[in-house]
Amino acid sequence: MLESNLGGLKLASPLLNASGCFNPETFDRLFPLNEALGAIVSKTVTPQAQPGNAQQRTVELPGVGMLNSIGLQGKGLAHFLSEDLPAWQGYGLPVILSLSAPSPEVFAEMVQAALSSPAAQTIGLIELNLSCPNVKAGGVHFGSSPQWVKEVVEAVKPVCVDSNQNPVPLLVKLTPNVSDIVAIAAAALDGPEGQNADGVTAINTVVGTHIDVRRRKLSLSKGFGGYSGPGIKPIALHAVVQLRRAFPHKAILGVGGISTATDVLEFLMAGASAVQLGTACFANPAVFCQVRDELTAFLQTEGLTDLSHLIGCAVD
């Protein structure tokens, strides 16, 4: 009843975790993941291991969300492909591989390595996290420039194929920290066939900061971080509406402050085919199961047999 199609990837549920907000090993102890989620989104994987930022890395913003500047701490692509991905096969869900790299060439190399690895068949979709520095451009984020987004997508899309040469869908995760998110999306989506992304994930965190008035200092070691949680929901929802209007035939994966079934319905009606929940599962680890049940109940009450009539209905 809750099936959806995300750029060609068939999902049993439109509910996904947001990258970096979910540990499948722990949540699998709480409920079988494939009873509520449609896919597992990896924490963003970097080419090499990286230690992340110094503490303090997070600030709680009670009621509205949090700030984080973790710095993509992780063990790198080789470790992910040899250790995590094979272990995740047991969850019975496709994996959405979130990637970050310093250049279009490295992005493409990572995708090729991932899709030719022993557990590659688990990878259902690639999500590019472009909120990472473009080393050749002095460290400014890829996601802030239409030209750089285009260069990354053109490098990556041709290698998004599995071992049988079937296409693996490609989504670009958009940052809201730009003046025109539609222009950035166009750079990812409007290229010639075979060189454009299948859709977008909207949105990444909103840049923000916080001051510790007792210490009279910026709270986060890096000085700023990504704002997530219910406070950014209207921003994310607006982005999805804009993107649906501009690209009615492209996949949209909605994310940003979603914590209830009503929130999910809003994003679906705005045009998202699936959604990601992140900060919400910190406060409520059972949120995926609760939202699944509430969505099912909504469809039954409305006399609907699937989600298809809801997606984009408020915008189209």
Place this chain on the structure above:
Amino acid sequence: MSLCLAPTQPLTDWPCTVLSNTAAGPGLFLLTLQLKSPVRLSSNRPQGTFACQPGQFVMLAVEETGTWFRRPFSLLRFNKAAQTVTIYYKVMGPGTQKMSQWQPGQTTQLLSPLGVGFEEVGQPALTASPEQTLLIGGGIGIAPLFFQAQQWINESQPTKPLCLFGARTAAELSLAAELDPLCSELLLATDDGSLGQTGTVITLLNQQKEALQAKKIKRTLVCGPNPMMAAVVRWFEAHLPAVEVVVSLENHMPCGTGACFGCVVSQAGDLPPIKVCQSGPAFVARQLAWGETGPC
């Protein structure tokens, strides 16, 4: 001692109701929660039984709905027959401030068990009997050590541990009377001399150095403020380096589930920061990088 816990230990979000929430000193509270039957999230998983080992922790919701992070707590007590848990907490910020207002009947949620217990870290701990284990608690850090001492009693262990318990004032040692029968000896210290030895647990360690050697202490479990733990780690390095020092950290944890990397602590050597919520909160002290005032 009980068996080590497999990493696949079931996790349960327990609905619970406040039975009592009583003041236990300046800014200190004892919160007793009645566990209720959990909502079954899947028919394919067995109904969980409450099982949280000393050193592990729970994530407690401070608001029934909304986006407050849950707060990590060690347990002070678990009454299996009554299905109640008791948490000993200090008002430190807005979350614990909210908790301090809770009245009997208040409902909340408690995710358990998380992290690894004392028995799962370090050298095979089974070789250290309670009498060869020294407990060192500072302030509310006494909670997991109290729980451990009680667990040994529940297991009918033939011996009890020596315990050092320090705080700023006598008013912060209100648990001493209940802790005393769980220990072979309980030695107290206060900064102001209002109860026990004037000084800190380091003062007590200096006095007990020969006794610790005579007792063939192999292991010490330490929980308290970071500067205290750093001082204890330095003391053992200088005086009794063969004793395995296990510290229980109290870092802020946004998720408590190993997802967010918000609670990490630096490791010794050239190793990356490690998640307190998943690899800890109990660690062998030598695994961590220490500064003057605590783990880096």
